[in-house]
Amino acid sequence: GAGVSQSPSNKVTEKGKDVELRCDPISGHTALYWYRQSLGQGLEFLIYFQGNSAPDKSGLPSDRFSAERTGGSVSTLTIQRTQQEDSAVYLCASNRGHVDTQYFGPGTRLTVL
Amino acid sequence: KQEVTQIPAALSVPEGENLVLNCSFTDSAIYNLQWFRQDPGKGLTSLLLIQSSQREQTSGRLNASLDKSSGRSTLYIAASQPGDSATYLCAVKIGGNQFYFGTGTSLTVIP
Numbered sequence: 001g002a003g004v005s006q007s008p009s010n011k012v013t014e015k016g017k018d019v020e021l022r023c024d025p026i027s028g029h030t031a032l033y034w035y036r037q038s039l040g041q042g043l044e045f046l047i048y049f050q051g052n053s054a055p056d057k058s059g060l061p062s063d064r065f066s067a068e069r070t071g072g073s074v075s076t077l078t079i080q081r082t083q084q085e086d087s088a089v090y091l092c093a094s095n096r097g098h099v100d101t102q103y104f105g106p107g108t109r110l111t112v113l
Numbered sequence: 114k115q116e117v118t119q120i121p122a123a124l125s126v127p128e129g130e131n132l133v134l135n136c137s138f139t140d141s142a143i144y145n146l147q148w149f150r151q152d153p154g155k156g157l158t159s160l161l162l163i164q165s166s167q168r169e170q171t172s173g174r175l176n177a178s179l180d181k182s183s184g185r186s187t188l189y190i191a192a193s194q195p196g197d198s199a200t201y202l203c204a205v206k207i208g209g210n211q212f213y214f215g216t217g218t219s220l221t222v223i224p
Contacts, residue, residue, distance in 0.1 A: 033212070041216065042202070042214040042217065043157075043204070044214075056211070058211070091156055093156075101159040101162045103159070104156035104157040104158070107156050
């Protein structure tokens with residue numbers, strides 16, 4: 001079946017612009033995660049959605065970052081007033097719950113000029 | 114805060130060798146531990162998932178062990194092949210929703 005998909009695969013933007021990154025999880029997966037992977041760094045947890053519960057936003061680095069998940073499926077990560085340090089690969093993952101492995105999308109490479 | 118360390122950062126071996134990758138974590142109160150591989154420009158692919166009550170998991174040429182008390186996990190790759198070349202990441206899940214990832218070991222298997 002289809003895996004986790006993300007779009008766009010690459011995004012180049014100018015400093016100060018807003019960007020939206022999209023994640024389509026595997027159908028039926030109730031949990032969705034966003035991570036950021038900066039060059040030479042490990043994956044950094046950003047936000048977690050589980051079903052209809054309030055999301056865990058504890059990993060968001062600043063109030064310029066926000067995410068929503070509509071209808072328990074597609075999620076959008078929004079970065080407002082982008083900064084150069086936001087340049088990274090943004091990865092999305094989904095699974096069926098906390099005992100399940102995570103299934104990752106291919107990521108969106110964001111470059112802020 | 115949970116910290117996850119992977120040693121070595123990079124490893125190069127000739128084809129056919131057996132090898133061990135190491136992962137250590139500072140807080141033993143984990144829910145599970147996963148090993149992933151990441152190919153350049155790609156997302157992560159799960160290799161093995163070990164629940165906190167388990168000691169090891171095996172899949173083909175891969176074997177992962179978990180010693181919670183010492184905060185360590187190893188990934189053993191038998192008879193390495195050039196197709197095994199990738200970055201290997203371990204991640205631990207603590208209570209709640211967060212996974213903590215190591216920075217990975219970059220493996221190159223030389224034909």
